[in-house]
Amino acid sequence: VHHILKHPAVLKSPAFIRNLLRRDLAAFLHAHVTQIADNERMTVNTGSGEPCIRNDGDRTFHSWVRDTGADHTSCPMSFTFCCYLIAEHDGKGFPSGAKHAYLTADLRLHLAAMCRMYNDYGSERRDRRESNLNCLDFPEFKPKSTLGSIDGTSDGTSDGTNEVNSVNGHQPKDTTLSDQKAELLWIVEYERRCLTLAFDKLKDTGISTTYVRALQLFIDVTDLFGQLYVARDIGIAQKPGVIATN
Structure with missing residues (x-):
């Protein structure tokens, strides 16, 4: 925390810019803390005695993946800090203006959402085992038969068995885990298109070639790291009894 907030590149910036990084760090x-609390609150025991995540639908997937899910990756905070370092190296100061600020915030949010979804795509099995909230736990990825009726029951029953089974990997015939993962990757590609558009518009705000190239490098590295999860889960497994946070 001290290294980031007291970095020379940060201290040279205007106060309102420094406050942005401070807010990003606090959000990260x-x-x-929020994810740990969510993991504890949503963990239930199945009939076999194995714990699993049962999403209570308190938040939509869209709001979560752009808020807690995105901030949890550290991408927004790292992106902001990277911009400080780029500005210092470029020697032209931190870019200003409403258009630049808006497009930068939009760009990093799309990138962070991609990072989170790629991460959860690859770590789905580990997250199930460790009772860790995953993108695929959200009701939007479940078939209608598991979403429950108006009175809160599931498929006409009162014990929510179908909901627990869907989270525990026993999907009804009208959906599969592969279907859910395919939907998740479709959303990732949507976010990628939004990211590309935001970056193209950002280039038109007059930022230097050096700034553009450095941002492109950050985006490419972050994107590559996320795609590694599609090929293989590279996360660190938690010890038994320890609540996972990633």
């Missing part, structure tokens, strides 16, 4: 730390 808070997201980890």
Whole structure:
């Protein structure tokens, strides 16, 4: 925390710019606390005695993946800090203006959402085992038969068995885990298109070639790291009894 907030590139920036990084850092730390709390609150025991996540639908997937889910990756905070370093190296100061600020915030949010979804795509099995909230736990990825009726029951029953089974990997015939993952990757590609558009528009705000190239490098590295999860889960497994946060 001290290294980031007291970095020379940060201290040279205007106060309102420094406050942006401070808010991003606080959001990153808070997201980890929130995810731990969500994991504890949503963990239930199945009939076999194995714990699993049962999403209570308190938030939509769209709002979560752009808020707690995104901040948890550290991408927004890292992106902002990277911009400070680029500006110092470029020697032209931190770019200003409403258009630049808006497009930068939009770009990093799309990138962070992609990062989170790629991560959860690859770590789905580990997250199930560790009772860790995953993108695929959200009701939007479940078939209608598991979403429950108006009175809160599931498929006409009162014990929510179908909901627990869907989270525990026993999907009804009208959906499969592969279907859910395919939907998740479709959304990732949508976010990628939004990211590309935001970056193209950002280039038109007059930022230097050096700034553009450095941002492109950050985007490419972050994107590559996310895609590694599609090929293989590279996360660190938690010890038994320890609540996972990633």
